[in-house]
Amino acid sequence: MTMSYEQARDRLLDAALNHVAFDGWSEETFRAAVADTGLDAGFARAICPRGAVDLALAYHARGDAAMLERLASEDLSDLRFRDRIAAAVRFRLEAVTDKEAVRRGASLFALPVYAADGAKAIWGTCDAIWTALGDTSEDVNWYTKRATLSAVYSSTVLYWLGDQSPEHQATWEFLDRRIDNVMQFEKFKADIRKNPLLKPLLAGPNWLAQQMRAPRRGDDLPGSLG
Structure with missing residues (x-):
């Protein structure tokens, strides 16, 4: 039976997870996974x-897919929007499925040579969350929402990796505090924009922000001006 690339990658990933705790996301782990699966x-x-x-990126993508599947099955309509974000x-x-695999991944993507891959993976997670929750922004807000959530998500992951509290309760409390911080900052920005004394100073930045457009799905470029 012919095996697709996706099926083969899943087999490799499943096999690699048996070795990541010992060897990290390394060449040794990859070779062991190849040997375990018997793939050419x-x-x-x-x-x-x-x-x-x-394989580390595939593991991250697998987690994103599981999150989206759960989001699609849960009824969050009674929650405030900030609580929907926290739930996501x-x-x-x-x-x-393997906390040590995430810990090893965090170490891998902290390396300068792979930092861009890690940042792209986190951005992809946050884009998936906003999209699943119905974000329709087409301007600079498309970027600021994802950038802000990326910071919240990254800090929460790092906290979660060291959290030993029952059922990670301390992590969820930490997450709520970070989202509260964001909401306070958004209120501060709104107050600044309403200040008539600052409007002349903000005219240039506001004009530039209005020119930014969210990327169209399928585009290679991250966005556009005008």
């Missing part, structure tokens, strides 16, 4: 040109 080494390398780095972040962390 050339075929495995074609699927994951960067070896375990690509919590669902994403609860989708993790």
Whole structure:
């Protein structure tokens, strides 16, 4: 039976997870996964040109998919929007099947050579959350929402990795505090924009912000001006 790239990658990822706790997302882990699955080494390398780095990203994407599936099945309509955001972040962390794999991934993507991959993965998670929750912004708010949530999500993950409280209760309290901080900052920004004394100073930045447009799905570029 012919195996698709996606099926083969899933098999490699499942096998790699048995080794990540000991060897991290490393070449040793990738080679062990290839050996465990019995896949041809050339075929495995074609699927994951960067070896375990690509498997680490696949593991992150698997968590995103599980989060989206849960979001689609849960009724969040009675929650305030800030609580829907908190629920989505919590669902994403609860989708993790191997905490040590995330810890090792955090170490991997902290390396300068892979930092851009890590940032892109986090941005993708936050974009998926906003999109699933019905965000329709088309201007600079598209970027600020995702950038702000990326900061909240990243700090929450780091806190969660060290959290030993029952059922990670301390993490969820930390998450609520971070979202409260964001809401306070948004209120501060709104007050600044309403201040008539500051309007002349903000004219230029406001004009530039109005020119920004959210990327169209499928575009290679992150966005556009005008």
